[in-house]
Amino acid sequence: MADVVERTPAERHIYLRTVRFGDVDSQGHVNNVRFLDYLEDARFGMFHIDPYNEGDEPFKGLVVTRHEIDYRRPLGFRAQPVRVETWVTEIRSVRFTLRYEIRDDEAVYVTALSVLAAYDVERAAPRRLNEGELAYLKRYAE
Numbered sequence: 001m002a003d004v005v006e007r008t009p010a011e012r013h014i015y016l017r018t019v020r021f022g023d024v025d026s027q028g029h030v031n032n033v034r035f036l037d038y039l040e041d042a043r044f045g046m047f048h049i050d051p052y053n054e055g056d057e058p059f060k061g062l063v064v065t066r067h068e069i070d071y072r073r074p075l076g077f078r079a080q081p082v083r084v085e086t087w088v089t090e091i092r093s094v095r096f097t098l099r100y101e102i103r104d105d106e107a108v109y110v111t112a113l114s115v116l117a118a119y120d121v122e123r124a125a126p127r128r129l130n131e132g133e134l135a136y137l138k139r140y141a142e
Contacts, residue, residue: 042084
């Protein structure tokens with residue numbers, strides 16, 4: 001019989017996102033396309049893509065190659081922000097996969113995934129993830 005190994009869950013990056021009035025459509029819930037903005041905001045926060053942010057060096061040259069979204073329940077306009085929880089499920093030499101949950105304490109509104117590739121902007125070509133980027137991703141790896 002094989003030993004059962006208990007694994008600590010991956011650290012999740014938490015991004016608090018305000019539901020804006022402009023996110024809500026005529027049916028009274030956040031429009032499906034707006035959820036891509038929520039995911040993008042969470043990625044920017046997770047990878048420090050902010051020219052005014054001091055501290056960790058930001059990832060440079062990442063491109064999204066794929067998105068997949070499952071809408072679990074409607075999210076309406078509200079005063080409290082929702083959490084966008086993000087973690088890494090696969091790391092390859094050039095690309096990696098992120099998983100997300102847009103949620104609060106009571107419900108999961110959206111589950112999603114994105115595949116991102118490291119990209120050399122100057123050469124306009126894919127590149128390998130560097131050691132620092134790999135180490136950072138492993139912190140959130142499942």
